[in-house]
C-alpha cells in the first residue's frame with residue numbers, strides 16, 4: 001500500500017534519498033532533516049496511512065517494535081543518554097507530513113533543550129548516519 005504523491009512513500013521506495021537508520025519488512029527508519037536534536041529520526045510503517053488512527057494496529061505495533069530495537073543502538077552510536085518519543089496526530093497537533101511517523105529525539109547529558117529545530121549541514125547529517133550505520137552493523141541490525 002503506497003501513495004505515489006506521498007513524500008515518505010517516495011523515501012521508502014528510494015525515489016527520494018534519505019539518511020537511512022534501519023529497515024525491516026514492515027518499517028523504514030531515517031534521519032529527520034529538520035532535527036530538534038542530534039540524531040533525531042523517524043520511524044514509519046511501509047504501508048501508507050495518513051496518520052496512526054487511519055492505519056492498522058499491527059502497523060502501530062511494528063513501529064514501536066522498531067523504536068524499541070533501534071533507540072539503544074542510536075543512543076550508543078551518538079553518546080546520547082535519553083530520548084523523547086513523539087507523534088503529531090493531525091494538523092492541529094502540528095502534523096505536516098501525512099504518512100504516519102514517530103519522532104525519536106536523542107537527548108544528551110547537560111543539554112536539556114526543547115523542540116526548536118536545528119539546521120545541520122548535509123555533511124553533519126551524513127556523519128550522524130555513518131555513526132549509526134556502523135553501530136547497527138555491529139548489532140546485526142543493518143539490512
Ligand code: AMP
Nearest residue numbers: 018031032033034035088094095096097
Ligand atoms: P510532523 O510535523 O510530525 O509531520 O513531522 C514531519 C517531519 O518530517 C519534520 O520534522 C520534518 O523535518 C521532517 N521531514 C520533512 N521532509 C523530510 C525529508 N525529506 N527527509 C527527512 N525528514 C523530513
Ligand code: ZN
Nearest residue numbers: 006009048099
Ligand atoms: Zn505514504
